[in-house]
Amino acid sequence: MAQSTAETLREMYAALMEAYGPQAWWPGETPTEVVIGAILTQNTSWKNVERAIARLRSAGALDWGRLRDLPAEEVAELIRPAGYFNVKARRLKNFVAWLFAEAGGDLAGLADRDVGSLRESLLSISGVGRETADAILLYALGKTTFVVDAYTARVAKRHRLIDVEAGYDELKELFEGALPADAAMFNEYHALIVEVGKRHCKPRAQCAGCPLERFPHAESGDEL
């Protein structure tokens, strides 16, 4: 009898940790940088996001008060390397307005809010969808919520752990249901999935040498 999907997910975590070790995502950065990065990385490579963040830093704009006061056009110019810069400048401004309304412009003021209501409130911001909200909750605020992204979907579907048509919420429930509710573990697992995604689980899979190769999977050629 085959092992359960939940067991497979836990074994995959162990295999990835064995192969790559702790990722320590966003360790030296401030929660402010994490939030900005979460918005800028929407459908964009992290390399380009780093360039944009560096430009914000040089301009002294890694600061909510400064971002609030800068015209959207100037924010857009600063974040140009991240792509979709006009859209993302508005999204940053939307988040800033929300943060001042909710917590006086200080992320620390959100620390005591419970995950559920905070997630709902974040989702009310235009430009903050489910993945961005979960990334902010987990990586900036340390809340226990699993982050699903394109890599998560690809890995889970390639390994037949979920229906190929499954959406965000189903994937989130798959992982949260299989794992202990531990923010540190959710943090590591998501980061490890991104790592294996970048190295192996690409649109055209490179399964040879993948830490997850021993787990049953579809080969490249499947449109995933």
Added chain:
DNA sequence: GACCAGGCACATC
């Protein structure tokens, strides 16, 4: 030159 990258909002059916 095509394809891809840690999405999201909005229009339309």
Added chain:
DNA sequence: GATGTGCATGGT
């Protein structure tokens, strides 16, 4: 509720 489209830079 499902599907299609615009948004834009930089790497392969």
